[in-house]
Amino acid sequence: MKGDYRIGDLARATDMAVETVRYYERIGLLPEPPRTTGNYRLYGDGHLHRLRFIRRARALGFHLDVIRDLLGMVDRPDQPCASIDQLARAQMAEVDAKIADLTRLRAELAHVANQCHGGTVRECRIVEALSGGEGESLPAAASTGA
Amino acid sequence: MKGDYRIGDLARATDMAVETVRYYERIGLLPEPPRTTGNYRLYGDGHLHRLRFIRRARALGFHLDVIRDLLGMVDRPDQPCASIDQLARAQMAEVDAKIADLTRLRAELAHVANQCHGGTVRECRIVEALSGGEGESLPAAASTGA
């Protein structure tokens, strides 16, 4: 149950880049480990678990400052867990909003892409659609005064 | 059809920040306009249309380097428009992939959030779910050797 990993071991075990592990230490997400005589970082299982937690939360889209909050709660296990639940639900709402945005985007893109009937750029309706949607034409760069 | 906008007018007309307009100029997306005697930028309708094009493409999620390509094509209107269509379709594929990712994420988050039954953090199954999914417990920070 002790561990004793060097940073490379830890990185492999969590599928992270070594630099990312040092970065998390620098910004205070991962506690500074003890060092060997040769000044190598030496991690234990606690670090490993904490890092896995961070990685999983990142994979679920949590921002690092939210993860910092989550870790702070995890470090006070006698507190009620309602606030953790709240963060999880806020995260879900954010993801829902993003999906909605992207779905709208997708429809617009499909519309735009369907305008193309394969002539020259001059006739391309995609360009028109991107130029404002109301069919205005876009003057060439030559006329923009560069 | 001439225009003569100052940067603030242009920004208002395209609903962008003034700094963003200057930024686009700096990175070469928007051609440098002529200046007044007082060294103010003076834009014409060409700039306005080009900026609208950029904004709309950004709103559809295109990266600036792709937009740079699109503008390059627009500036050569006699070329075939197939490559524009291709960029639009690539963009759609990217959006589809993002939606798929987020949908998976959403399901996972819902699963995680549903674990909470309102006790203390110690008993919180959300924490467990974030700690690796296989029910391992996460040691407190005190044991990680900070």
Next chain:
DNA sequence: CTTGACCCTGTAGTGGCTACAGGGTCCATC
């Protein structure tokens, strides 16, 4: 004793802006 894998610190870069600081211009009003 050399090779090569690994580790260290520190700094700078990514994208797409955004936010200043510290000044200059222009126009209306007193």
Next chain:
DNA sequence: GATGGACCCTGTAGCCACTACAGGGTCAAG
């Protein structure tokens, strides 16, 4: 003609979450 305020200028630094060096040190195997 002085003043105020809205606007403009350049240049630099910050945001997020890393990533990529440069330039060195450590350590075990051969």
